[in-house]
Amino acid sequence: MSILECIPNFSEGLNVSVLNHIAKAIENIPDVYLLHQDRSASANRTVFTFAGAPFAVVEAAFQAIKVAQEEIDMRLQKGAHPRIGATDVCPLVPLQGLSMQEAIHYAALLAKRVGEELAIPVFLYEHSQEREYRKRLPQIRSGQYEQFKIKMTDPAWQPDYGPHTFTEACGATVIGARALLVAFNISLDTKDAVLAQQIANEIRSIGYVNEQGERIKGMLPQLRAIGWYSSDFNCAQVSMNLLDYTTTSPLQVWQHCSAIAAKYNVNLIGSELIGLMPEACLLEAGTFALSHTTTHKNDLIKAGIDYLKLDQVKPFDAQEKILEYALAAKLPQY
DSSP states (O other): OOEEEEOOEESOSSOHHHHHHHHHHHHTSTTEEEEEEEEETTTTEEEEEEEESHHHHHHHHHHHHHHHHHHOOTTTOOOSSOOSBSEEEEEEEEEESOOHHHHHHHHHHHHHHHHHHSOOOEEEOGGGOOOGGGSSHHHHHTTHHHHHHHHTTSGGGOOSBSOSSOOTTTBOEEEEEOOOOEEEEEEESOOOHHHHHHHHHHHSTTOEEOTTSOEEOOSSSSEEEEEEEETTTTEEEEEEEESOTTTSOHHHHHHHHHHHHHHTTOOEEEEEEESOBOHHHHHHHHHHHTTTOOOOHHHHHHHHHHHTTTTTSSOOOHHHHBHHHHHHHHOTTO
């Protein structure tokens, strides 16, 4: 069976009724399975994860985006997380029996339909985008919702699908095929968002520009990071996307963040997984934590959770948060 995953990020983390309507729109489509919801009030953002038969997943994504357009008013929306629209980004990930090229095809089907039927400006990204200057999400999202109306007047920033004028009520959206990534936030024992941003600057691939105007290279490849204050946990966080967990893993991120934070007399108090994580991430962390003293999978998973402090700032259920386990529970064919 071919399995396509979709992880839409909606600019709503406060109104549970709206989120329930989005969830219902997804669950109403046969051969689609809602795996998880991750809601943040301070980010005012919710990440849904669902998977299933490719055409069904495309239909479910369209219906969810339609509900978000109808029920989220971006003119009133505020939150800590960068965003450009009611459906900020909607990635499609090939999981089983699908190539990336096929995922690109399904992303194009979805983007075209959203642009034409919902009249939402749609920007393609990652593997779906051929133009290098607008492949990455931060490139597209630069300026955020507040500046996007002006940004879209630049011929270089016309959407790939949909109207070429900004829709203020629902904003724009980003759709594309990408590889699996891990969204991972580390909580610090400080409320200083500036310090969190400095740690993010030092660890992320792009690095930062110092006071002399020099570009300082970041420590880890395939890593995006920002720092912010999270009212959900009353602390500053380093919020990260691990674009390739086989190149830069949660274990490496945790260790490097710990070393950088120590320079500023700051400790890591826990981590937060947004969405789901491949089992391999926890097996690696657990193997390191136990110094290769056991190969029993359950012990390694528990040790990985403990080492990364994934259950310190909020509960962590491995059966719900590990991708393979969530898929096996919902998709008998997986």
